[in-house]
Amino acid sequence: MTSLLLADVRPWGGAAVDVTIVDGVISDLTPAGTGRTDGQRVDGQRVDGRGLLALPGFVNAHAHVDKSWWGQPWVSYGGQPATQGRIAHERAERDKYGIPSAAGAKAVLREFLRHGTTATRTHVDVDLGVGLRGIAGVLEAAADLNGAVEVEIVAFPQDGVLRRPGVLDLLDKAAAEGATSIGGLDPASIDRDPVGQLDALFEIAARRGVGIDIHLHDRGDLGAFQYELIAERTLQEGLQGKVNVSHGFALGELSPARRTELVDQLGAAGISWTTVAPPTSAPLPFREMRAAGVPIGLGTDGIRDLWSPYGDGDLLQVARGFARLHGLRTDEDLTYAVELATTHGAGFVHRENHGLTPGARADIVLLDAENAPDVLVRAPRREVVITGGQVVVRDGELQI
């Protein structure tokens, strides 16, 4: 048994407490000054929290850790506009940068850790070129970090499904070998057959008992139509709680009446939503979604890849982007945006207990901030990051 006493921290900016961690799990929170390192401990370690604000580790619910050039010399963007052009560009250029690789995935996961992310759902490209090699690389990277970042895999057919015969077999194999979800991509605009792609994906998911997490960039009514197809199939196959729409830009673009109808349908089918809150997208009807029971998760999307040079893996900056895009200003709303980056992400990585509470994995981020709204608007440096009871960041610097 190992133990760690995290002394004098303020959960969510509240009263200072000592957090006792045993075997990587939070065992107790007591008023500051009352925590013990003696007694049952074996190698009790003490970390001085200096009254810093404490949050649960961040959950990045939509990442692409397999396809980054993070850590390599700068790669000038040379792709084409629109989704199809970027897909082709990536496939043509990725070998040149050794993408995908375990080393590349590890570099990204380390950046996540540096910024306080301790669990992620990552889409990993599965296509006729790389097969399942990308997934193997990500799993190797995660293992190499001893699970410091918990990684959940979506086998992602970035290059299309039906239009690339053989990809369905790869998705099926990935589902059999540990991917918790299979992905999809714009069934209409990429595969040119929304019913065909969705039927095929739902068949695999139902048979293998995995989830579906589908990228939907299609706009307006074309996007909305595909949400309906997804909701119908989710209910038919009894996959409530296991289906997620990623991006789903169209939802914010519809008329209020149409939007409300769809949000209700999504809620009834137990469908969740992940967004990376790009500034050029329409705001989501997040209050309606919350009321309808549609979980929302935040993600960084890819960082520094052949799609875009942006991103550094800081989920708090995504939360701030979400808040600004939606015009949030009250303390309650700003705190909600921080919750999106932390506790609200739990379901996306299948954590039942994620928070600063006894029984939760000891994933804790310390920041020099007054309160949660202050965290949101400044996104200050992560002073200390603890994951599974291990201190991985001190004074903003990665220790592993």
Place this chain on the structure above:
Amino acid sequence: MTSLLLADVRPWGGAAVDVTIVDGVISDLTPAGTGRTDGQRVDGQRVDGRGLLALPGFVNAHAHVDKSWWGQPWVSYGGQPATQGRIAHERAERDKYGIPSAAGAKAVLREFLRHGTTATRTHVDVDLGVGLRGIAGVLEAAADLNGAVEVEIVAFPQDGVLRRPGVLDLLDKAAAEGATSIGGLDPASIDRDPVGQLDALFEIAARRGVGIDIHLHDRGDLGAFQYELIAERTLQEGLQGKVNVSHGFALGELSPARRTELVDQLGAAGISWTTVAPPTSAPLPFREMRAAGVPIGLGTDGIRDLWSPYGDGDLLQVARGFARLHGLRTDEDLTYAVELATTHGAGFVHRENHGLTPGARADIVLLDAENAPDVLVRAPRREVVITGGQVVVRDGELQI
């Protein structure tokens, strides 16, 4: 004569040089390793630039340094939506937080410095309640910092002009006493008399020889109509090069044909533009504006005030917001966004020579970055900030 040798820095990410600074002005750039601290120096100081990337100091072309609660305990947002509600909220609440004050302005200017801003154009509220007291406070704060941030004042009638009899006299007085511009605010939606407000402002500006910098939140055709009124009066009064539109959200909302017509008209009248690039605004036709000779400056807007809790004074984050809002991805475009925060801002603070060139004031920011695009997408910590030859930030920490 004082001198400083800034050794081994990479201007804009290029080859390493030594920068010699004499009496606060850049005197020479020579290949790294060849700079001298001996000879003509009196108290030659040497700063090791460690191969960091060097940029000219940032120019915040649209700030409100008089109205922030920066440095005070968190103030929960309690205002109303829309411009009119926020004006009223601010007027009702500001006394409670000691706004405006020299101390408050100084706290903001220090945050600017910490983030590399060495010159700013700031709007300062002028109204029947505070008179010109806000301007006096800002000037006191700037003097207290020994000019580390060069401050240019816009006397800003935040509460309206014609609808508040007496405000025109205050603007006239401010123009006589050193404000370089007088401001205006939505002549249509706030004063309900666009022609009346603009005629009055232009009369003062022409008589006093100052500029005009007008806040225009009005959208669509109502905004566009007011741009026309402004352009017409600018030409009539011979104020080309002295008139600026702040925000001007409408420009991005017009049909392409109408937009082109207006951009040409703005260019012909020598009108400039400042934006804070909010994620909810329409992208500006910045390429057309550039082609038409309409200068664009970036600003932080207010930070932590009774309008909004957002903002920390980091102009690089505004540049990144601009880049993301406009979908910039190529190296050339990402570098342009950094230039907006630095060299392109020079005209907004009446600097003829602003850059890493001999003869320019020695305002230099060092960052640990590979190249300008890398600066833009990561907005990393400002390792060293030098202003007027004085080192004011080391290792990211303010020294003054």
